[in-house]
Amino acid sequence: MNFEYSEEQLMIQQAARDYAQRELIKDVLERDARSEFPAEHIKNLASLGFMGMMVDPKYDGSGLDAISYVLAIEELSKIDASASVIVSVNNSLVCFGLEKFGTEEQKQKYLRPLASGKKIGAFLLSEPEAGSDATSQRTLAEDKGDYYLVNGTKNWITNANSASTYILIAQTDPDKKHKGINALIVDKNSPGISLGPHEDKMGMRSSDTHSVMFTDVKVPKSNRIGEDGFGFKFAMQVLEAGRIGIASQAVGLASGALERSIAYSKERKAFGTVIANHQSVAFKLAEMAVKVENARNLCLKAAWLKDNHQPYGIASAMAKQYAADIAMEVTTEAVQIHGGYGYVKEYHVERLMREAKLTQIYEGTSEIQKIVISRDLLK
Amino acid sequence: MKILVLIGNVPDTTTKVKFNADKTAFDTNGVQWIINPWDELALTRALELKEAAGSTIESIFVANVGRSETEGTLRKALAVGADEAIRVDTDPKDAFYVASQLAQVAKGFDLIFAGIEASDYNGAAVGGMLAELLGIQSVSAVSGIQIESGNLKISREIDGGSQTLAMNLPLLAIVQKGIAKEPRIPAMRGIMMARSKKLTVVAPMEVETLTSIVTFESPAPKAACKMVAEDQARELIRLLHEEAKVL
Ligand SMILES: Cc1cc2nc3c(=O)[nH]c(=O)nc-3n(C[C@H](O)[C@H](O)[C@H](O)COP(=O)(O)OP(=O)(O)OC[C@H]3O[C@@H](n4cnc5c(N)ncnc54)[C@H](O)[C@@H]3O)c2cc1C
Numbered sequence: 001m002n003f004e005y006s007e008e009q010l011m012i013q014q015a016a017r018d019y020a021q022r023e024l025i026k027d028v029l030e031r032d033a034r035s036e037f038p039a040e041h042i043k044n045l046a047s048l049g050f051m052g053m054m055v056d057p058k059y060d061g062s063g064l065d066a067i068s069y070v071l072a073i074e075e076l077s078k079i080d081a082s083a084s085v086i087v088s089v090n091n092s093l094v095c096f097g098l099e100k101f102g103t104e105e106q107k108q109k110y111l112r113p114l115a116s117g118k119k120i121g122a123f124l125l126s127e128p129e130a131g132s133d134a135t136s137q138r139t140l141a142e143d144k145g146d147y148y149l150v151n152g153t154k155n156w157i158t159n160a161n162s163a164s165t166y167i168l169i170a171q172t173d174p175d176k177k178h179k180g181i182n183a184l185i186v187d188k189n190s191p192g193i194s195l196g197p198h199e200d201k202m203g204m205r206s207s208d209t210h211s212v213m214f215t216d217v218k219v220p221k222s223n224r225i226g227e228d229g230f231g232f233k234f235a236m237q238v239l240e241a242g243r244i245g246i247a248s249q250a251v252g253l254a255s256g257a258l259e260r261s262i263a264y265s266k267e268r269k270a271f272g273t274v275i276a277n278h279q280s281v282a283f284k285l286a287e288m289a290v291k292v293e294n295a296r297n298l299c300l301k302a303a304w305l306k307d308n309h310q311p312y313g314i315a316s317a318m319a320k321q322y323a324a325d326i327a328m329e330v331t332t333e334a335v336q337i338h339g340g341y342g343y344v345k346e347y348h349v350e351r352l353m354r355e356a357k358l359t360q361i362y363e364g365t366s367e368i369q370k371i372v373i374s375r376d377l378l379k
Numbered sequence: 380m381k382i383l384v385l386i387g388n389v390p391d392t393t394t395k396v397k398f399n400a401d402k403t404a405f406d407t408n409g410v411q412w413i414i415n416p417w418d419e420l421a422l423t424r425a426l427e428l429k430e431a432a433g434s435t436i437e438s439i440f441v442a443n444v445g446r447s448e449t450e451g452t453l454r455k456a457l458a459v460g461a462d463e464a465i466r467v468d469t470d471p472k473d474a475f476y477v478a479s480q481l482a483q484v485a486k487g488f489d490l491i492f493a494g495i496e497a498s499d500y501n502g503a504a505v506g507g508m509l510a511e512l513l514g515i516q517s518v519s520a521v522s523g524i525q526i527e528s529g530n531l532k533i534s535r536e537i538d539g540g541s542q543t544l545a546m547n548l549p550l551l552a553i554v555q556k557g558i559a560k561e562p563r564i565p566a567m568r569g570i571m572m573a574r575s576k577k578l579t580v581v582a583p584m585e586v587e588t589l590t591s592i593v594t595f596e597s598p599a600p601k602a603a604c605k606m607v608a609e610d611q612a613r614e615l616i617r618l619l620h621e622e623a624k625v626l
Contacts, residue, residue, distance in 0.1 A: 007451050011458060011570045018564045049567030062567035 005067070012068040016075035019048065024080040031082065031206035032351055035198060037162055038083050038206055046117020050076075050087055052095050055115035059099065059107050066303035070248040074296070077252025078259065081355040082206035084252065088245035089158045090114060093363075094121030094167055097183070097238040101226050110165055110185055122163035122188075123242075124154040124212060125235050131155075132368050134169075134235065135178040139214065141170035148172065148184060148224070150192075150217040156362070160195055160210035164188050168219075169235050172228070181231035185223040192217035203354030240313040242363050243320035244306065247299045250323035250359040255292045257334035257352045261285060264338055264347075281337060288330045295323035314376050321369035324359035331356040380548070382429070383488040384422045385481060385505070386441045386456050386464075387415030387497040388449040402594045405499070414452050416562070417494025421552075423559035425492060426460045428526055435529065438462040440488070444471045444480045450578065458565035458573040469583035473590040478508035480583055485513060490531075491551040495520060506553035515549045522557035 005013070024041060031038055045051060053069050055061020064072075069091065076084040098111045113119040130136045139152025150170055166186040173180030186193075196211035226234055262285060265276040275281045298319035305312035331353035335342035342349045360366045390396075391411040399406050414422070422441065429436040441456040442465040443449055453464040467480040485491055491513075493506030510517030522541075523534035533544040533552065565573075607615045620626040 007454060008570050008574075011455060011565065011573075012567060015564050015567070015570065022561070022564075047566065048564060053567060057568065057571075063571055064567060 005071070009065075009068050009071060012064060013071040013075055015048065016050070016072040017078075019045065019050075020076050020079040024076065024083055028080045028082075028206075029345055029348075029351075031080075032203075033205075033345070035200065035205045037208050038080070038086070039162070041080075041083055042086060042117070042120065042162075045076075045083070045087060049117075051090050051117030051120075052111075052115025053091055055095050055099055055111065060112045060116035061095065061099075066244060066306045067300060070244065070251075070296075070299045070303045073245055073248035074252035074255060074299075077249040078256030080206070081249055081253055081352075081358075082204045084249050085158055085204055085207050085246075085358075086120070086162070088242070088249060089123060090117070090121050092242040092245040093123035093238055094165070096241045097123075097167060097225065097234060098185070100237070101183075101230075101234060102185075103222075105222070106185060106225070114165060119164040120159050120162050121165045121167065122157050122159040123167050123238070124157050124160075125169045125239075126154065126156050128153060128155045128211070132365055135181075135232065137169065137171040137178075137181055139168070139170040140174075141168075141172050141182055141184060141219065143172055143228075144218075146221050148182070148219045148221065150184070150186070150214040150219055152214050154212045154214075156199070156209055157212050158207055158209055158362075160212050161198070161208045166212070167225070167238075168214075169231050172231075176229060178232040179229050181235075182228065183225040183231040183234040184219045185225065186217065186219050190217050190219070202357065203351065204358050239363055240316050241306065243316040243369075244299060244302050244312075246359055246363045247295070247302070247316065247319035247323040250320075250327035250356065251292060251295045251299055253352050253356045253359065254288070254295060254323070254327040254330035257331040257349055257356075258285070258288045258292055260347070260349055260352075261288065261334045261337045264341075268339075268341075275337070284333050284337060288333055291326040291330055295319070295326050298322055314373060317364070317369040317372040320359075320364065321366050321373065324356070324369075325366055327356035327359050328353075380436045380489045381487065382425045382436055382439045382490045382492065383485055384418060384425050384439060384441050384456070384461065384492045385494065385509075386418050386422070386443040386453060387494060387499075388412050388443060388445050388452040389415045389497055389499040392416075392498065396597065398595045398597075402596070403592050405595070412449065412452055414455055414562075415494050415497045415499075417496065417498075417554060417556065417558075418492075419562040420556060420559045421492035421494060421554045422456055422459060422461060423561070423563050424524060424554070425490075426563065427559065428524070429460075431526070433528075434526070440465060442466070442481060442484050444469060444477045444583075446470060447580075453578060454573045455565065457576045457578070458569040459563050460565075460569060461576075463576060464578040465581060466578065467581045467583055472588045474502045474504035475508055475589050476586050478505045478512055479586040481505070481509050482512040483584055484581055485509060489548045489550075491515075491549075493551060493553050495553050495555045506551060510551040513549075513551070515551055516546070517551040517553060518544065518546060519553040521552045521554045524552060524554075524558065 049062035052061035053064045057063045114121045141148040141150045168184045168186045172182045192215045194213045199209040268275045302315035302319045334349040341347045397406040439461045441461040444467045465484045471477045496503035522536045525532040531546045535542045
């Protein structure tokens with residue numbers, strides 16, 4: 001066993017940290033207040049190679065391993081989890097699935113611009129009536145011979161407006177239940193697609209989230225990913241990988257909050273000494289650090305399994321559940337350590353706390369992760 | 380045109396500085412190493428010049444004097460965009476020693492960038508010595524460098540203003556902050572390709588070490604601050620006179 005990072009992994013971590021601490025930090029508060037998409041940052045992150053980190057360079061990706069991905073997402077998330085979710089969705093929900101299951105033609109046409117970040121992708125699974133229970137898809141993709149006719153509504157779609165390419169999960173044969181579901185690549189500007197208003201969210205406000213309505217949208221058969229009926233399996237495999245990204249995001253939120261708390265507690269004085277000298281504050285920091293370390297290790301383990309072509313679904317569910325839950329705890333404690341200052345925007349920790357909440361909900365709630373983990377224990 | 384950028388391997392600026400037991404050497408345990416900030420800016424400017432429209436720069440080399448542990452720093456320079464690296468395999472002992480080692484690998488370059496100083500020992504001597512050893516002209520405190528249709532324009536900050544010079548090649552430019560705005564962040568592909576770029580290791584020459592370190596002293600810790608209430612001017616004067624003994 002080797003706990004050492006490679007020189008490249010450290011350089012990648014540093015590059016992500018530099019971009020976050022030098023650039024994302026500049027306007028993160030304003031973008032949060034105004035729910036403004038970080039268009040310029042995403043362009044810059046794309047040119048640095050962060051939009052298709054694990055994609056093979058022959059499809060214009062960066063060719064990194066999953067360990068590097070974990071480290072990069074953590075660093076971006078310490079400062080700006082909105083930017084990191086845009087990056088994470090593109091990397092692990094969109095590029096990953098296309099590279100793993102797409103045809104060569106699909107990869108040339110769709111993966112290349114997504115991996116280089118010239119275009120952005122979105123993943124459309126959730127519906128108004130189908131969140132945790134992703135099998136009850138109501139969006140229909142009727143088989144019309146050489147195309148599918150799509151009708152229905154998807155909900156809570158990250159990158160819905162900024163994306164050019166959608167990976168859509170929809171029901172083709174309701175009788176076959178989840179075995180009748182397909183995954184389709186859809187051009188966002190296809191006729192018949194319209195967006196709901198930008199959701200006014202509690203956190204990650206600078207990522208764009210919309211519902212997406214499909215009315216008689218024609219999707220060529222050649223845009224189906226995998227065999228007929230492969231869509232549900234596809235979605236589950238993509239989410240297994242995606243959870244490593246969201247788990248790393250949660251680690252970043254927690255470690256970012258911890259870093260700010262350490263700095264603050266060494267400066268803020270109360271009762272004649274810096275608050276770090278009060279044992280209850282110091283112990284809080286210690287407990288936060290142990291949680292962050294545990295969560296990061298779970299992410300790295302899942303990433304290591306993925307890099308070594310071993311099953312990683314349970315490991316990524318564990319990482320996602322634990323990291324998201326401790327992110328909520330650690331960011332809440334960070335606000336506590338900051339006292340009143342923690343409750344105002346300028347000190348960032350209240351935002352980290354608002355953002356941490358989402359990591360317990362999307363890409364499978366903490367409860368759903370526990371279902372995945374416990375089913376495996378009890379099988 | 381070929382450019383060489385000298386790359387110092389220095390401790391990260393947030394390093395807690397400690398010394399060995401007899402205080403004659405810096406304790407490098409647990410230290411994170413970075414490219415000397417001035418050298419990193421010089422490299423950034425070199426890359427900008429190479430990428431500029433109509434540029435005649437074929438390659439940018441980076442060189443450093445150091446043991447194999449310093450290769451990470453050279454590879455960072457390669458990741459950012461330098462084409463080739465050279466490492467003289469020895470410990471950098473003093474400025475003359477380093478300049479002499481570099482002189483054997485710095486021949487044949489049209490333009491050499493050196494940082495005005497290194498952020499560890501702040502010697503501020505290697506650049507000038509190297510130019511002397513190579514027998515080429517050098518200019519110090521360079522804060523801007525322009526190449527316009529093959530002609531070199533150098534700007535320097537001087538007391539109370541700035542100066543612009545037209546210079547010929549070959550030249551060694553000793554640069555200060557301002558030479559480039561910000562160091563570049565390496566792209567992911569650059570990082571992944573860095574290992575496949577050429578890094579030549581050169582054996583050191585025999586050079587006499589001219590200096591030896593007698594001792595290092597850390598600055599005395601800041602004394603505790605005594606607060607005097609705003610209406611206690613008399614007490615303040617008494618303290619300054621009797622305790623601080625500055626009045
Ligand atoms: C900002 C944001 C961005 C999102 N981005 C995307 C995206 O890009 N693409 C996409 O497809 N989706 C996206 N989602 C949707 C997200 O994945 C779902 O919200 C999530 O899966 C939960 O579904 P739901 O909201 O319908 O909640 P429900 O499924 O209705 O769950 C409500 C509660 O019941 C619990 N629950 C449900 N079933 C069980 C059970 N069997 N046992 C125990 N507890 C249970 C849940 O854990 C939860 O606490 C996003 C959501 C948000 C808020």
